[in-house]
Amino acid sequence: MGDISKDIQSSFPTEWVKASINISYTANWLHNLADKKFKQYGISPEQYNILRILRGAKKAITVSDVKSRMVKNSPNTTRLMDKLCDKELIKRTRCDSDRRVVYVAISENGLDLLEQIPMNDKQEVLSNITLKEAKELNRILDKIR
Numbered sequence: 001m002g003d004i005s006k007d008i009q010s011s012f013p014t015e016w017v018k019a020s021i022n023i024s025y026t027a028n029w030l031h032n033l034a035d036k037k038f039k040q041y042g043i044s045p046e047q048y049n050i051l052r053i054l055r056g057a058k059k060a061i062t063v064s065d066v067k068s069r070m071v072k073n074s075p076n077t078t079r080l081m082d083k084l085c086d087k088e089l090i091k092r093t094r095c096d097s098d099r100r101v102v103y104v105a106i107s108e109n110g111l112d113l114l115e116q117i118p119m120n121d122k123q124e125v126l127s128n129i130t131l132k133e134a135k136e137l138n139r140i141l142d143k144i145r
Contacts, residue, residue, distance in 0.1 A: 054106035
C-alpha cells in the first residue's frame with residue numbers, strides 16, 4: 001500500500017496539508033497511467049474524454065457544450081478536436097444560421113475506437129478498494145469541491 005510520506009520522502013505539518021498534497025499527487029499518478037493506457041490507441045486522455053462526451057450526447061453538440069462537459073478543462077480543446085478530425089474520429093459541421101457555431105459528433109471510426117478501449121465498471125487502479133470505500137471516496141471528493 002502506498003504512503004505519500006514515503007513516496008515523496010516528506011513530512012507534513014498537518015493532515016489537511018498531507019491530504020491536499022496527496023490528492024494532487026494521486027491525480028498526477030492517475031493521469032500518467034491514463035496517458036500510458038490511451039497512448040496505445042493513438043489518443044490522449046483528453047481526446048478520450050471528448051470522444052466519451054460525444055458518444056454520450058448521441059447527436060451533434062456544439063464545441064462549447066463539449067468544453068463545458070470536460071472532466072479536465074483544457075485551453076486547447078479546439079486543437080484536440082482538430083487532431084480527432086484528422087484521425088476521422090469526429091466530424092465537425094458549421095451551423096447554417098450562425099457560422100460562428102460549430103457542431104461536433106463522433107464518427108463511426110470514433111465509436112469503433114471506443115469499443116476497443118476496455119473500461120470496466122471497477123477500474124484496475126481501484127481494484128483494491130471496496131464498493132463502500134469507493135462511495136465514501138466519492139462523497140469526500142464531492143464534499144471538497
